Amino acid sequence: MQPCKGSARVQSNQFVIYIIGMDDHTDQTRKPRADAVRNRERVLEAAKLVFNAGGPEASLEAVAKRAGVGIGTLYRHFPTREDLFEAVYRREVEQLSELAEQLKNAKDPVDALRRWLRSGVEFVATKKGMVATLALAVQSGSELHAFSFERLTTAIGSLLDRAITAGAMRADISPEDLLRAFFGMCYMHDQPGWQASVLRMLDVFVDGLRVQPIAKGKALAAKPAKATVKRKR
Amino acid sequence: MQPCKGSARVQSNQFVIYIIGMDDHTDQTRKPRADAVRNRERVLEAAKLVFNAGGPEASLEAVAKRAGVGIGTLYRHFPTREDLFEAVYRREVEQLSELAEQLKNAKDPVDALRRWLRSGVEFVATKKGMVATLALAVQSGSELHAFSFERLTTAIGSLLDRAITAGAMRADISPEDLLRAFFGMCYMHDQPGWQASVLRMLDVFVDGLRVQPIAKGKALAAKPAKATVKRKR
DNA sequence: GAAGATACGGAGGCACCCTCCGTTTAACAA
DNA sequence: TTGTTAAACGGAGGGTGCCTCCGTATCTTC
Numbered sequence: 001m002q003p004c005k006g007s008a009r010v011q012s013n014q015f016v017i018y019i020i021g022m023d024d025h026t027d028q029t030r031k032p033r034a035d036a037v038r039n040r041e042r043v044l045e046a047a048k049l050v051f052n053a054g055g056p057e058a059s060l061e062a063v064a065k066r067a068g069v070g071i072g073t074l075y076r077h078f079p080t081r082e083d084l085f086e087a088v089y090r091r092e093v094e095q096l097s098e099l100a101e102q103l104k105n106a107k108d109p110v111d112a113l114r115r116w117l118r119s120g121v122e123f124v125a126t127k128k129g130m131v132a133t134l135a136l137a138v139q140s141g142s143e144l145h146a147f148s149f150e151r152l153t154t155a156i157g158s159l160l161d162r163a164i165t166a167g168a169m170r171a172d173i174s175p176e177d178l179l180r181a182f183f184g185m186c187y188m189h190d191q192p193g194w195q196a197s198v199l200r201m202l203d204v205f206v207d208g209l210r211v212q213p214i215a216k217g218k219a220l221a222a223k224p225a226k227a228t229v230k231r232k233r
Numbered sequence: 234m235q236p237c238k239g240s241a242r243v244q245s246n247q248f249v250i251y252i253i254g255m256d257d258h259t260d261q262t263r264k265p266r267a268d269a270v271r272n273r274e275r276v277l278e279a280a281k282l283v284f285n286a287g288g289p290e291a292s293l294e295a296v297a298k299r300a301g302v303g304i305g306t307l308y309r310h311f312p313t314r315e316d317l318f319e320a321v322y323r324r325e326v327e328q329l330s331e332l333a334e335q336l337k338n339a340k341d342p343v344d345a346l347r348r349w350l351r352s353g354v355e356f357v358a359t360k361k362g363m364v365a366t367l368a369l370a371v372q373s374g375s376e377l378h379a380f381s382f383e384r385l386t387t388a389i390g391s392l393l394d395r396a397i398t399a400g401a402m403r404a405d406i407s408p409e410d411l412l413r414a415f416f417g418m419c420y421m422h423d424q425p426g427w428q429a430s431v432l433r434m435l436d437v438f439v440d441g442l443r444v445q446p447i448a449k450g451k452a453l454a455a456k457p458a459k460a461t462v463k464r465k466r
Numbered sequence: 467g468a469a470g471a472t473a474c475g476g477a478g479g480c481a482c483c484c485t486c487c488g489t490t491t492a493a494c495a496a
Numbered sequence: 497t498t499g500t501t502a503a504a505c506g507g508a509g510g511g512t513g514c515c516t517c518c519g520t521a522t523c524t525t526c
Contacts, residue, residue: 033492036504059482070506075484173433180427181434184417194413200406201414205434208441266523269473292513303475308515 040077042067047088051129056085086147089130093148096123100155109163114206116159117182121198124186131186153179169209181205273310275300280321284362289318319380322363326381329356333388342396347439349392350415354431357419364419386412402442414438 046067050058060081064074078084099119106112124131157175164171185198279300283291293314297307311317332352339345357364390408397404418431 030502031493033503035492039505060484061482064506071484072486072506073504076504079484170437173437174430177430177434180421180424180430181414181418181437184420185414187417187420188413191413197407197410197413201410201438204403204406204414204441205438206441208437208439263471264524266472268522272474293515294513297475304515305475305517306473309473312515314514 036077039067039069039073043069043074043077043084044087047084051085051088052127056081056129060084089127089148092123092127092130093151096120097151097155100159104158104162108168109159109166110168110206110210113156113159113163113169113209114202116156117202117206118199120182121186121195121202124189125195128190131183131189149179156182163209168211170211173209269310272300272302272306276302276307276310276317277320280317284318284321285360289314289362293317322360322381325356325360325363326384329353330384330388333392337391337395341401342392342399343401343439343443346389346392346396346402346442347435349389350435350439351432353415354419354428354435357422358428361423364416364422382412389415396442401444403444406442 043063046069047063050063050066054062060074061071063084064071067074074084078087096116096119100116103112103116106115153175156178160169160173160175160178163169182202185201186194188194189198276296279302280296283296283299287295293307294304296317297304300307307317311320329349329352333349336345336349339348386408389411393402393406393408393411396402415435418434419427421427422431
């Protein structure tokens with residue numbers, strides 16, 4: 001199952017880095033084969049199309065065929081279905097992650113979180129396959145495919161932390177919690193009206209996340225809340 | 234695909250009712266065959282075991298085998314996988330539904346809703362297969378398998394209505410919204426710690442649902458009208 | 467007990483999964 | 497250029513599951 005015998009292959013964003021094994025010193029840095037690179041790209045392209053059209057359950061053989069590649073080749077590049085998912089949606093996940101980075105500088109941390117979540121919904125609406133896919137990957141408990149999940153957790157975590165530190169948000173919620181809730185709500189997209197529904201739910205959610213001035217008698221520092229609490233939308 | 238030529242079969246909770254067709258008057262009410270009834274029950278029993286163990290994707294052939302029944306028999310009784318789901322979890326859904334009925338008499342309507350949701354989590358924890366199953370049924374947009382979904386919508390709706398009418402909860406959330414959110418959150422059960430996480434999230438959620446009393450005591454009386462008018466949808 | 471309605475079961479055709487391995491091809495060295 | 501060899505290719509093949517179809521068995525009714 002290892003593509004290279006004496007070496008491990010680590011794959012970062014777009015490039016492929018070869019780490020030379022210690023046991024046999026055949027050669028230093030053999031350039032990756034051109035056909036391999038090409039095929040990998042083709043498979044990704046095809047997968048994106050096929051998954052977006054047919055959902056994450058779509059046939060891998062269809063992907064291979066669309067890519068003009070043998071099924072064996074597909075499996076060599078992406079040993080599991082989730083590996084393929086991961087690769088397909090990596091870019092999207094990174095975009096979301098970067099958005100969080102930007103929002104970190106917003107004034108109101110609660111609003112920043114809210115906006116991030118809303119953008120997430122937007123994303124899901126566009127990249128049809130994404131949520132179901134990631135949800136599936138997460139659900140199957142596959143530790144190794146946690147790239148996206150971890151990345152998003154970090155993203156959401158930074159927003160969350162900031163809001164908590166600012167005293168605007170309850171502190172007993174973890175980024176994982178929040179991500180789970182978010183994914184969950186989006187999971188049933190493709191029913192009519194899902195998008196509006198999810199946006200409503202997210203609003204409720206964020207409202208619920210605020211430190212409640214009533215409950216905690218002293219936490220009145222978070223006055224600015226009032227403005228947003230008003231019930232927008 | 235119709236089991237009886239000149240008659241339609243309507244299946245309510247546990248019994249099978251025969252409605253005589255108009256076109257041919259063969260006989261009035263032929264008793265259902267004993268073996269059919271027996272096999273149906275066997276399949277249900279087996280399905281419950283198999284789904285709870287192997288999740289909703291489990292093989293129907295495994296179910297048939299476990300039931301000691303041919304695959305054809307299984308398909309005759311339950312033409313689609315969702316039909317089988319529906320039948321298997323019907324009882325559970327009804328229990329949840331009844332619980333909502335009882336909670337309608339609670340004093341605090343918001344708390345009633347909260348308790349119902351918590352019970353839902355309990356339920357999910359026990360009946361492993363249920364959520365994934367219903368989620369799948371819902372997601373696949375199968376109009377006909379909406380029994381459970383509708384039942385739960387009604388249940389949750391009655392609790393919601395009461396809270397809204399009492400002015401304790403924002404009025405722009407539909408039962409479907411809420412159910413979606415609930416299912417979504419539960420969807421990723423089987424990760425470690427999911428249950429605690431979902432409970433936390435539900436708390437957040439219910440908090441977010443309350444009409445936010447900036448000044449608690451006095452605003453309560455005035456709120457209801459305002460809240461309900463606010464956003465109809 | 468016979469007739470006819472009904473239900474049974476599993477073979478069979480199809481689709482997909484994934485692995486294995488003989489063949490091809492690209493990179494490198496001479 | 498050409499030879500060598502690691503690496504990649506592709507698809508046959510064995511396995512599993514889905515679902516349908518229809519000859520056979522069984523039940524109800526008269």
